[in-house]
Amino acid sequence: MNNTLHTINASRLSERIHALAEIGKIEETGVNRLALSKKYKEGMDLVRKWMDEAGLQTRYDNFGNLIGRIEGKNENAPAVMLGSHIDSQPYGGRFDGTIGVLGGLEAVQTMMEQGIDPDVPVEVMSFCDEEGHRFGVGLFGSRGILGKLEQGELERTDAEGVTRRQALIEFGADPDKLEESEYNPDDLKAYVEMHIEQGPNLEAADVPVGIVSGIAGPRWLTVELTGDSGHAGTVPMGKRRDPLVGASYIIAAFNSLVQSEKDAPSVGTVGDLEVFPGGRSIIPERVTFTIDLRDSDQERRNTYEEALMNIIERTASEHGLEYTIHDDGGTTPKDASPEIMDIMKSESSEMGIEPPVLMSGAFHDASNMAEACDMGMIFVRCRDGISHNPAEYSTDADIAVGTELLYRTMLRLVKE
Ligand SMILES: [Zn+2]
Structure with a gap:
């Protein structure tokens, strides 16, 4: 599809993705940004700066998550959340997670620039430690906000013997006040995450994006x-x-x-x-x-x-x-919301594309969020299905298509 048909700013998004990839850069195209590390903090600070500049209200919570929020006409309505993660595997790529956070920010920033006032609040969430490499268990931030941490999780150590509690304190979070950062599921209307597919199906089908039916x-x-x-x-x-x-x-x-x-x-x-x-x-x-x-x-x-x-x-x-x-x-499989899938299908056809519906075989923060509210996911084609590796690659054009679909889906969800 023609890039000029996008409402989102595809070149701004691309610049941000590649600027963030400079933080924790390894080799030519890889990223090492382990959760709660110095490079992680630096990356999160940069994303926060972009959120601030766009006019979102930003905050870090006590799980090491970054949240940017804009209010809706109805401040008390449950929020629509867009998000993913920017932590990486030690020998990771630049697209896994980051396109969901920066794509979410792009969608919200575009809405503000279009002068559209949402009926309900919208949040962009950058979840802490999705990957789980450093402390052995992942999806930390998304489990955290839903009150699903396990006993002793703060005392788990990394390879250097640093506990998660210490790492959280170093990051600037207060691990003794985790409850303050928990969400009530009633305050969430929907969670939508865009992520690279990490598999070969979209490439084989020769399409830029797919609609996720559920997480295995x-x-x-x-x-x-x-x-x-x-x-x-x-x-x-x-x-x-x-x-x-x-x-x-x-x-x-x-x-x-x-x-x-x-x-x-x-x-x-x-x-x-x-x-x-x-x-x-x-x-x-x-x-x-x-x-x-x-x-x-x-x-x-x-x-x-x-x-x-x-x-x-x-x-x-x-x-x-x-x-x-x-x-x-x-764990039990998690279904995407049929309503959100229908919105994505109808918006796709408006965009002149016909994304296939596919399952996610990998975990995502969306797996947890599905237990709290309606969940939807968009997959973006990635080269050879490779991820968790510097060779991980998605084109700017495909990411732009996914982000446009994310933007349109969000516009439908923010109406009461
Ligand atoms: Zn990921």
Whole structure:
């Protein structure tokens, strides 16, 4: 689509994205801006400066989040929030998260420049520590404002032994007053996040943006198979109870299982496997492997999990193995609001584009926000599906299309 048709200021947005990428820059195109680090603070201060200049009321909260707000005609109405995060992985890219924060700011700034007074308040949120690399657990800011931190989370340490509590204090936050920064879900009308896809689907479909239908919930299990160890040269094939052979059948069957419904977004991964005792000439005694099963449809995920249990049971019995399955938890899938998806679809067609609807296989702050209010997400195409890497890349043109859609979606949501 023609850039001149955008209402948003695409070149201002691009300049900001690339100026922010200079803070914590690694190599030519990468970013290292770990949550609550000095570079993080510097980046957040720059975003705050842009928010101030645009005329938003800005503040840091006690979770290390940055909030820019404009009031609506009805000050007491629940707010529409646009946001994402600007913290990164240690070897990260410049688009993950940042386009959602700066795109949100661009949308609000454009609305103000157009002289449009929203009926309800609008907030741009830059969430603290979405990535979770530094302290081992992520989505900190979005869980924090909803009162969902876990016991002992402030005492978790980074690689240098610095606790999250210390890091928050260094940032300027007061970890003893976290409740003051919590939101009441009644004060939130909707949360809309624009993010790079971090997958290859939009590129394959040759479209700039997509509308997210929901965020997959992962199911995590650990499977242990036990057989008989023995000498690789002396135990006849017919006399073996080899757990690695059993595991191989299970892993292959699991891989087929999650592909059994054509066009469904289900994904299944065995990402870790341990063989004990492990040696070229030893038949293994014990094999442990992990299961990561994700789907946007809870029912289908349950069906697959049940089928996987049957596969494990049958394979173990065929190979004479004992097995245990450890429940490592997971989260439920989160649906995007059908109303917001409809708004995005109708605004897209006004823009002359037809974004596909797709699931998010990765977590986002939107996963938490969906529990508090209506949630919507826009995905922007990224090259080769690469992210969490300096090679991560989205074009200015695609980001502009996504931001225009974000802007139009926001305009519809700020009307009472
Ligand atoms: Zn992200």
